[in-house]
Amino acid sequence: MSSETLPATSITPTTAAAPVAARAAEIASDASAPNVVFDVRDLNVFYGAFKAVRDVNLSVHKHEITAFIGPSGCGKSTVLRCFDRMNDLIESARVEGQVLYHGVDLYDPRIDPVEVRKRIGMVFQKPNPFPKSIYDNIAFGPKISGSKENLDDVVEKALRQAALWDEVKDRLKKSAMGLSGGQQQRLCIARAIAVEPEVILMDEPCSALDPIATARIEDLMQELKSEYTILIVTHNMQQAARVSDRTAFFTTEVNPESDTRTGMLVEFDSTNTIFSAPSDERTENYVTGRFG
Numbered sequence: 001m002s003s004e005t006l007p008a009t010s011i012t013p014t015t016a017a018a019p020v021a022a023r024a025a026e027i028a029s030d031a032s033a034p035n036v037v038f039d040v041r042d043l044n045v046f047y048g049a050f051k052a053v054r055d056v057n058l059s060v061h062k063h064e065i066t067a068f069i070g071p072s073g074c075g076k077s078t079v080l081r082c083f084d085r086m087n088d089l090i091e092s093a094r095v096e097g098q099v100l101y102h103g104v105d106l107y108d109p110r111i112d113p114v115e116v117r118k119r120i121g122m123v124f125q126k127p128n129p130f131p132k133s134i135y136d137n138i139a140f141g142p143k144i145s146g147s148k149e150n151l152d153d154v155v156e157k158a159l160r161q162a163a164l165w166d167e168v169k170d171r172l173k174k175s176a177m178g179l180s181g182g183q184q185q186r187l188c189i190a191r192a193i194a195v196e197p198e199v200i201l202m203d204e205p206c207s208a209l210d211p212i213a214t215a216r217i218e219d220l221m222q223e224l225k226s227e228y229t230i231l232i233v234t235h236n237m238q239q240a241a242r243v244s245d246r247t248a249f250f251t252t253e254v255n256p257e258s259d260t261r262t263g264m265l266v267e268f269d270s271t272n273t274i275f276s277a278p279s280d281e282r283t284e285n286y287v288t289g290r291f292g
Helices: 018-028 076-082 113-119 134-144 151-161 181-193 211-224 237-243 271-276 281-287
Strands: 036-047 050-061 065-069 093-101 120-123 199-203 229-233 246-255 260-270
Touching: 036 076, 050 076, 050 229, 050 246, 065 076, 065 237, 076 199, 076 229, 076 260, 113 120, 120 181, 134 151, 134 181, 151 181, 181 199, 181 211, 211 229, 211 237, 237 271, 246 271, 246 281, 260 271, 260 281, 271 281
Parallel strands: 050 260, 065 229, 065 246, 120 199, 199 229
Antiparallel strands: 036 050, 036 093, 246 260
C-alpha cells in the first residue's frame, strides 16, 4: 500500500480517504482536541469467534502516562496492541470500532500499518535486544527508515534520553546481550525512541526487573513524558499509582453460554480518582485488594 508524505504528528490516509481526512480536520478545529492523541470508540476485539474485549471507550492525552490495570486475562495487552495494530500480526484477530489517532481512524483500510508503527513505538514485557552491538540496536530503526541524520548523533541522543549513555558510551560496539536486564530494557526504550515516535506503548516493562531497575524505568517514564505520550500495561497497582496521570481499570465478565471470559473497561479516570474515589464498586474492590 502506498501512502503520501505524512505530517509530523498525524497519519493521513491516501487521497481516497476523504471522509477520514475530513474527520481529522473537524477534530483539529476543536479547541480541546490538540491534547487528545487517541480517541477510542466502541472498540471490540475478536480472536476468531471469541470476543476477547468489548465496548472500550477512552481518550489518551498528549504528554501523559495512561496506565491499564486489571486482573490477568482482562484484555489490557490486547487493547494496548490495538494502538499500533500489532494485533494485525495474529491471523485470527479482528478489531471492530474506531481507534482515532489525531482524528484519523487507524483501522481505515487505506492506512498503512507500517506507517502507524513508525509513529507509535512498542516496548515489550521481556527485554528483547537484537543479537547485535549496542550501537547497531539503536541505529537499526533509523537505518531502515532512511533517516538522513548522523547515526552517531541519533544513537547518542536516544541513549541519553533512555538514561543509558553514561553506562554504555565506552562499549557501544559490544553485544547488547551482555547488558543487565534493566539495562536491556532501557536499551529497548532507546531503540523505540530512536525513530522519533510520538507515542510509546509499554507492555508490563518492569515485570521481569528487580526493584532497583524498576525504579529507574519509572523515573525514566516520568522524564520521557515531557516529549512523548506513554501508555503502560501493568499488574503493579502501586506502579500505576506512582507513574500515571490517568488509569483505565479492566475486568472480565463470564459468558454463561460458552463459559468464556470477555474483557471490559469498567472505569477510566484520573489516577487519583481511580485509587482514592472510584465510581464503580468493582474498581474499589480491585484497588483495595478485595479481588484480583
